[in-house]
Amino acid sequence: MRERLTERLEEIKERGNYRTIKYVKPLSATRLIYESREYLNLCSNSYLSLHFHPQIIEEALKAINEYGVGVCSSRSVSGSVDLYKILEEEVAGYKGYERGLIFSNGYLANIGIISTLTDEDDVIFTDELNHSSLIHSMRLSRAKKVIYRHRDLRDLEKKLAVEACKGKRFVVTESIFSMDGDIAPLDGILELKKKYEFYTIVDDAHGTGVFGDKGSGVEEMFGLSGMMDVHMGTFGKSLGSYGAFVLADGVIIDFLINRAKTFMYTTSIPASSLASSLAALRIIKNDLSFKDKLWANIKRMREGLKGAGLDLKESYGPIIPIVVGEDSKAVKMQELLMEKGLFLQAIRPPTVPEGTSRLRLTVVSGFTEEEIDYAVHSIIDIGKRLGII
Ligand SMILES: Cc1ncc(COP(=O)(O)O)c(C=O)c1O
Numbered sequence: 001m002r003e004r005l006t007e008r009l010e011e012i013k014e015r016g017n018y019r020t021i022k023y024v025k026p027l028s029a030t031r032l033i034y035e036s037r038e039y040l041n042l043c044s045n046s047y048l049s050l051h052f053h054p055q056i057i058e059e060a061l062k063a064i065n066e067y068g069v070g071v072c073s074s075r076s077v078s079g080s081v082d083l084y085k086i087l088e089e090e091v092a093g094y095k096g097y098e099r100g101l102i103f104s105n106g107y108l109a110n111i112g113i114i115s116t117l118t119d120e121d122d123v124i125f126t127d128e129l130n131h132s133s134l135i136h137s138m139r140l141s142r143a144k145k146v147i148y149r150h151r152d153l154r155d156l157e158k159k160l161a162v163e164a165c166k167g168k169r170f171v172v173t174e175s176i177f178s179m180d181g182d183i184a185p186l187d188g189i190l191e192l193k194k195k196y197e198f199y200t201i202v203d204d205a206h207g208t209g210v211f212g213d214k215g216s217g218v219e220e221m222f223g224l225s226g227m228m229d230v231h232m233g234t235f236g237k238s239l240g241s242y243g244a245f246v247l248a249d250g251v252i253i254d255f256l257i258n259r260a261k262t263f264m265y266t267t268s269i270p271a272s273s274l275a276s277s278l279a280a281l282r283i284i285k286n287d288l289s290f291k292d293k294l295w296a297n298i299k300r301m302r303e304g305l306k307g308a309g310l311d312l313k314e315s316y317g318p319i320i321p322i323v324v325g326e327d328s329k330a331v332k333m334q335e336l337l338m339e340k341g342l343f344l345q346a347i348r349p350p351t352v353p354e355g356t357s358r359l360r361l362t363v364v365s366g367f368t369e370e371e372i373d374y375a376v377h378s379i380i381d382i383g384k385r386l387g388i389i
Helices: 004-014 054-067 075-079 082-096 106-117 132-142 153-162 185-195 250-259 271-286 289-307 327-339 371-387
Strands: 023-026 031-034 037-041 099-103 122-127 144-148 168-173 198-201 229-233 245-250 319-325 357-362
Touching: 023 245, 037 371, 054 245, 082 099, 082 229, 099 106, 099 153, 099 250, 106 132, 106 168, 106 198, 106 229, 106 245, 122 132, 132 168, 132 357, 144 229, 153 185, 168 185, 168 250, 185 198, 245 250, 271 289, 289 319, 289 371, 327 357, 327 371, 357 371
Parallel strands: 122 144, 122 168, 168 198, 198 229
Antiparallel strands: 023 031, 031 037, 099 245, 229 245, 319 357
């Protein structure tokens, strides 16, 4: 076996696609130390920079004192501490759904939803750029998979029109795509639902806290809060903590409690993470200044990059893909930016399709204007040197 793995690793290296881990020490919500040097973190998903918020840290510490550092049981046994119930109710109310159920993380939530709710007679229609957790969950499902072109309603409709089945049909999409930063046409998908019968499953991992007037997510931006059959979101991005939630009606939630293996057979998340998610949720519900500052920063970063002629594709919001193409060029760009004190990672296949290697830049509310201007200036400078601009 080792020989085979070594051969494969060599192939990965030859393609310029070899990954190593960078061990870092955060200094604040936006800065970190890597190999004794300080960097501005340009790839955090903590869009509202809440993971160092003093009040949230205090709530997490209080929970550790009250509940201990772990719950040491699955949710179905003795791990469902009372904070779960409060957080499930509050997050469901915030996003306009009847019930909520917390999973240990978004990857497990997606696997739980799709492998549990779909059957062998069913068909799943899936956007071609859906997240790895959704793709893997479909491999565990016995339903037939039909891939439609990225955000392409015409292609989805064409496929819905011909793919009948004995069971149920599901359309699965991210709300904002994690690697491209573009938005799924949720309104168009709901229009199609009037004509073709199906259930909607939407992954709003990167939308929560960012989109809509209240910041409750991409559905709110479309005026469609609570309108999907199943909604998934995470606490590990804008809410600065860890864990994920599924929102739906009572029947779906009760079924997941009874049948979703990734809910039933894994240790539940510690109370400190629940307490920090709850504190973060209450802060963003009452104080829109984090979201407003984020959008001001997004505008400044995007205008700076676009002004210099960088193609930001169809992205909208805090995720900005800078598509370079070849794996090795993306790695070179990353290295040159790191020399300038900017920490971000080249994203390569299999995370993104072959030939679309990129830098995935994220904007957060904690950046100062000077930090944004410095990042823009550095990216343009290196982009020109590498012939991307
Ligand atoms: C779109 C999307 N869905 C699901 C997940 C998984 O969530 P988690 O990190 O909580 O496992 C991610 C990831 O990071 C994601 O980007």
